[in-house]
Amino acid sequence: MNTMSFIRCKKRGDKKYYYEVENKWVNGKVRQKVIKYLGTSPFKHRRREVNDFEAYLIAETIMKHTPSREGVLEVLKSMGIPIPMELKGMVKSVALEYDLLKKTTYLVVK
Structure with missing residues (x-):
């Protein structure tokens, strides 16, 4: 199955961190897999x-x-x-x- 990646923003305190992630099905549940860390400026x-x-x-x-x-x-x-x-x-x-x-x-x- 083909999936698309997308950019996700995580807030930790007052900072934002960006990741390129994709969704995958694992044991009947959707899990996000981080493909690449993009830093504080994506x-x-x-x-x-x-x-x-x-x-x-x-x-x-x-x-x-x-x-x-x-x-x-x-x-x-x-x-x-x-x-x-x-x-x-x-x-x-x-x-x-x-x-x-x-x-x-x-x-x-x-």
Whole structure:
């Protein structure tokens, strides 16, 4: 069974810690498995490899339409890159990077 990961925020005292987690069924109950610790700022150096079509969709949305934060976040959500509600205000920039050596395109969310 295929599952999607998502970002979870845990509060400890007055600090917030972010984790990339996914839900799994264990003994008839849902358990969260931590995939990666993201630190206190989940978008610090957040990169994701995207294919050519996804890069085209992001670039078209940013270049053709009025680039509003909500519009860009909706495109990311439709591509399977959801941004949790409590983090939407933290997104400052979205960029496409092309690595010439690896010949791959990355989406960077900061």
